[in-house]
Amino acid sequence: MSDSQRVKILTATESGLGQRIDNFLVRKLKGVPKSHVYKIIRTGQVRVNKKRIKPVYKINLKDEIRIPPVRIKETYKIKPGEKFLERINNSVIYEDKFLLVVNKPAGIAVHGGSGLNFGLIEAMRQLYPYHHGLELAHRLDKDTSGCLIIAKKRSFLRLLHSALREGKVHKCYLALLSGKLKQSLVKCDKTLKKDTLKSGERMVKADTAGKDSLTIFTVKQRFSQATLVEAELITGRTHQIRVHAQSLGHPVAGDSKYGDEQKNKIFRNLGLRRMFLHADKVKFPHPEKGEISLSAPLGDELVKFLAKL
Secondary structure (H helix, E strand, O other): OOHHHOOEEEEOOHHHOOOEHHHHHHHHOOOOOHHHHHHHHHOOOOEEOOEEOOOOOEOOOOOEEEEOOOOOOHHHHOOOOHHHHHHHHOOEEEEOOOEEEEEEOOOOOOOOEOOEOOOHHHHHHHHOOOOOOOEEOOOOOOOOEEEEEEEOOHHHHHHHHHHHHOOOOEEEEEEEEEOOOOOOEEEEOOOEEEEEOOOOOEEEEEOOOOEOOOEEEEEEEEOOOEEEEEEEEOOOOOOHHHHHHHHOOOOEOOOOOOOOHHHHHHHHHOOOOOOOEEEEEEEEEEOOOEEEEEEOOOOHHHHHHHHHO
C-alpha cells in the first residue's frame, strides 16, 4: 500500500504554527487539486485532535492532524513546461533571503486546482527546488497582472499576514474604467458580500449585509471612452476593485465577470485582449530593511492599448 493510500497522523511543529489548515494540506498533498482538499475538510475526513475543523482553522503547536488516504492521479502530476517556467522566471522583479516578488503575467492562476494542473506557485517551486517553504503571501485574480509576493520563510509569511490584518501593507493598482469618471478622486466604501451561483462560480456583490470595504480611486488620465485610475486598496476583499468599479457605473475594461459586455466589445475591437487591472505598487514591512516599496511595470500590451486610446 502506497503512502497516498494510508491514513496519516501528523503532529504540528513550529514550522506549521499559525498556518491555516487548508494551506497546510495543499502544501502537504502536492499534486492533489485544491477542490479535493476542501472536500476532505468539508466532509470531516480531515480531523485535528479528533475533531472536525473548518478550512480557516489555524494550526497550534502539537496539534494532531489526521489526513485521510488520497489518490494522486497521474494527470495531476503534469509539470510546467520550459517556456512557462522561463516566462515566470523572467517575471521576478525582487528577491532576498526572505521573499520573492513576481510581476505576475495576466492569464496565469496563482496556484493549480479547479481544472488547472499547475499555477505560478507550482512553477516557482520547480524553479527554486532548494527552497522547500515557498508559499503565496497573498493572491491575485488569474486575469490580473502585477506585484505578487512569495514567502521563502514561514517567519516572513507570519509577519506579512500580521501586517495585512493591521493595515500595514499598501497596495495600489492601475485600472482602466469604462466611461468617463467625473470626479478626480472617489472613495468607494460599499460593503461587499460573497455569493456563489448554482454553476459554482464565485461572485461578489455590493450588499449592506457584506463586509466593510474601501477603495480610493484617483484619476490618472481621461480618454474619450475610458478613464485610467490608480485604485488604492484600504481593505482587501475578494474582487474588491472590480465590484466597486462596477458599483460606480464604471466597470473595469475587459472584465468579463463584472464588466459591460457592449463596452468590452468596443475595447476588444481596439485591441484589448485582457482585463485592464494591474497590481502596480506594493509597500510592506521587512524583517531587516524596515519597509520595502516595489513597483511592477505595466505590460507592453496595456501600454500599446493606452497609446491607441
